[in-house]
Amino acid sequence: MELKTLTYLIVGASFLLYIGIAIWSRAGSTQEFYVAGGGVHPVANGMATAADWMSAASFISMAGLIAYMGYGGSVFLMGWTGGFVLLAMFLAPYLRKFGKFTVPEFIGERYYSRTARIVAVVCLIICSVTYVIGQMKGVGVAFSRFLEVDYDIGLYVGMGIVFVYAVLGGMKGITYTQIAQYCVLIFAFTIPAIFISLNLTGSPFPQLGLGSTLVGSDTYLLDKLDLVLQDLGFAEYSTQDRLSKLNMFAYTLSLMIGTAGLPHVIIRFFTVPKVSDARKSAGWALLFIAILYTTAPAVSGMARLNLIDTFDGKDGAGLIYEERPQWFKNWEKTGLLEFEDKNGDGRVTHVADPAVDEMVTIDRDIIVLANPEIARLPNWVIALVAAGGLAAALSTAAGLLLAISSAISHDLLKGVFAPNISEKQELRASRIAMAVAIAFAGYLGLNPPDFAAGTVALAFGLAASSIFPALMLGIFSKRINKEGAIAGMLAGLGVTLFYVFQHKGVMFIPGTEFLGGMNENWFLGIEPNAFGAVGAAVNFVVAFAVSKVTAAPPSSVQELVEHIRVPKGVDPAKAH
């Protein structure tokens, strides 16, 4: 069957599945809308969390980034998984015991302050909205590349699908679609990886293949890769640092703390029945995530080697441009791959030196998107990658939209402006908030602000510097009071925003950066994307200092802290 027809069929079938689930799992109460009724099995929640967490960036971009960063790309691998250890030990079980619907709700009650709750809502909305733009773009791009429809139309279709299952089903609909989406995306990611590993090393496990010898030789794959890259003038793959060890340290720590502090991930743990389930569920979530995250570096190394081999040509003197393979031509059309015959010999020269290098554009996303074609896999595998990319983007978008809409309907409307509305009215309000959030996210996807590219990193920086410290201190310290928490959140947020803006421009507008992107002005050589860890440290220090000189929290709050530290006496998640 033709590739395009096949892609339509597979993507269409996956969409029908999501809509079918939506109709089957309509939410009838706010409890179902916000926390899926609180009865989700820990393994099922783990799977849903994995899809919720793994976004278009994990599925499409990460392996490509690592392919070019080598060892330096480990910051993403460790950072985006290590955060779950923090989440499991420092946040999830206690917040589940607290037994309410949203993250700002906890902050509002623990710090006995509406102001604290509103500050938390603001932090949540900033990081979730910046994050959702990337997902909407991912949906549009996947459609335009694989189905050859316009970016705009692709985005509308994506919005329509999310609208159906998120507005109808709320958290309940999202949970069950996310489970289906996890299955689609993990299948789509691992199948090509297994094929490539078999081709190159003969091992069906990419994780082992990356550490094995190449088929028909005694040379290890990674040694070959190191050697070939050095010959071309690139850095050695397995030892190439990301700027410096200190920067890698800060980057990894920022991503870890940010991961643990992202509200759309935290609220997933409100859906399980018990505290012990929340702990186990975090383990399952990371296990499901680890399947992709340990496969990705194998894809990176193997795809990089394949790519270099292809550019080398059959005789090793450079690929003859006229004889380039079909996938090369396909991706040239999209502009993701660009060749310029600088020396006019009709052959591809691909080396590190930009003055000589003739592959002027190799978009990093190619590594995952074109991987099956480069490895000459059957068409249905290529079609599957399209469905997988869409599943990754849609599942994360839905989780983020739920976090945003519940913060608006539950925290702002019910919590602050209209405390007397009935449950039915709140449910209607949350559906309207969800619809508005989808329209807003779609608008930002259609008219991406200039700063869209830098924003996902910002989302992590903000979650790390504002939300995580406030939650952790709220659980592990009885002494932190509302003054300390509010001052800490604002200080962490402020320092991080200030650092990012001074190097990347205010609101990322070019020309407004006052210290420039110049590395020599970086604090200790730490890049702006890695600054969340410093912001978090500032938050902790300020929160402690301010709490020390102001009055201790009331005894009811100290009792609340005692209460959430112990599993016994858990209530089903409910409003009060």
Added chain:
Amino acid sequence: MAFQSEQDAKAYWREHLRLMFILSAIWFAVSFGCGILLADWLNQFRLGGYKLGFWFAQQGSIYTFVILIFVYARQMGRLDKKYGVSED
């Protein structure tokens, strides 16, 4: 609170913190330790085709994280039972 006594409550929290401390130390050691700070030194050893530091950064730390969470869940389950504060 469901504890028999104030002392029990304190002991429970102390044991809990100790477990968290041990697991966090391992969490730190495999990722920031073996994966970053000691990676260059560890790279002189090998695990098949992997240099050891590189392996920790791209594989080993992730496996360890998964194990850490399941160990935490199991040990906490035991601790809850020991002090009579488990949910079931």
